Amino acid sequence: MLVFPRRSALGLMATLALTACGTGHKTAQSSKAASGNQASETSPSASPAGEQSVETGVRTDSGYHLNTVLEGAPTVTLYTDLQCPYCARTDPTYREVARRLAGTMNLTVRHFPLPMHANALPAAQAVQAAEKQGAYMAMSGKIFEHQTEWKGLTDVAQLTEIFTGYARELKLNTDRFIADLPDAGGLKLIQDEFEAGNEVGVHGTPSFVIDGVLVEKVDSSTSADHMVAAFTEQAGL
Template sequence: MNATKKTVLAALAVSALACRSASSGPAPGGQATAPAGVAPLAANATPEEVVPGVSLEGLSDDQKAVVAEYARSEFCHCGCPHTVSQCLRTHASCKHAPRQAGLAVRIAAAGGRVADVRKVLGEYYASFDRRARLDPTDFGPPLGDAAAPITIIEFSDFTCPFCQALRPTLEAFVKERADRVKLFYKPFPIESHPGALEAAQAGEWAREKGIFWTMHDALFTTPDHSLDGLAETARQAGGDESDLRDALATRKYLAKVRGSQAEARAAGLHGTPTLYLDGRRHSLDFAPESLERSLADEEEWQKNHGWDRD
């Protein structure tokens, strides 16, 4: 199983533990009927006919059938009285249906069945009206343009291998969209990881010294999070290693790290890395395609104070 499939299936597992909000859109699993003026599909319509314009390349016949069944039975979350399939076939102006169908394709490609697609996307759409109150004020500067309209807050651990794996993808994603989104890093050290709590404090020391992102990159790339290792990392980042040693000895930044952890737990964080887009937990995988769809949906939601009604 490749890395993309693993991350998508991980999203399936996480979403299975979450509750749905009833106000995000029609509940999944209902029987949708064709509104007046929308011709029904033939029972033997091909998946390509069910989701026109959506790439099914690389999917098996069974996986295509999963996407087709989902698109036939689930409403488009743009808010119109049509299924995803009906919206794709009759409303060329709807920008949302192709994104929703594209997410279904990704989940099916990772081995998800129709129930999995409904569960993951049900949780995803429910997240838009469940917002955590997260304050990035003392955790700047952001990566990207500070004036960008959408804020991503990442709760992360410098010693976490999953956070390390996400880092280049997430940073490239933000840099390529600097006018659309900015990224704040907030610490959530997993304290069973050796050196995690100390590395998080070192990051906050670097933030106060104005060298956060340089230190951030160095902390992710060094395997040595001992006191001596952190001091050397500080020196390489352009900081005063003696000053860092003193800060760690006095635990100067421990309360700040603890505050970040408490805020994350209150927001429902279960592990690292976890991303929040303007307070909405990103419940999909971390592939660039999923991040882009999540960002585009967030932009639509913010612009219209809800979904753009087709």
């Protein structure tokens, strides 16, 4: 079933203009290998050591929250592309850091689908459709885990089938999931988050921003310990 026609997806990509796709983030490229709240739930994810991440179910203007919201605390925002292999490597580390910094800093995530990745936008749409059923983190973890299965697909129906299969594995309502894939609100949210990243100087993924300021020397090869240290140091904690 053609849920999100590729032409319309690429049309939106064209509006998300970058000066140079995937550049301006040298640390990631040079690593050793290349609004409204929802109900809480616990879902399986790609967390380290087989741990489970708890869905906060909370989205604010800062993005989707990976730990409990702490009013007035500094906020780290990860700009991520679901087709980016560096982002797939970063994902479990960032989730672990969110767990460690719970009660100290807010850690959020925003979409930044690079035009160089043809399936990044449809993948983001799948995550947004899952978020409507309280499974943002579960779906994003599943999509990252199986990135090699879908990143090179050119058939929209096959891509839709794969993402729907992930929804089924996560025990989501697949009829609702399919209906929500082309949701205009989800597309606008993705576009708004991309534009917000552009405004603070994001040009590649993964990129980390603390209260509007890019974090330097943190990339997909950074350990959880060093990531915690970098975040707290820049936040003055």
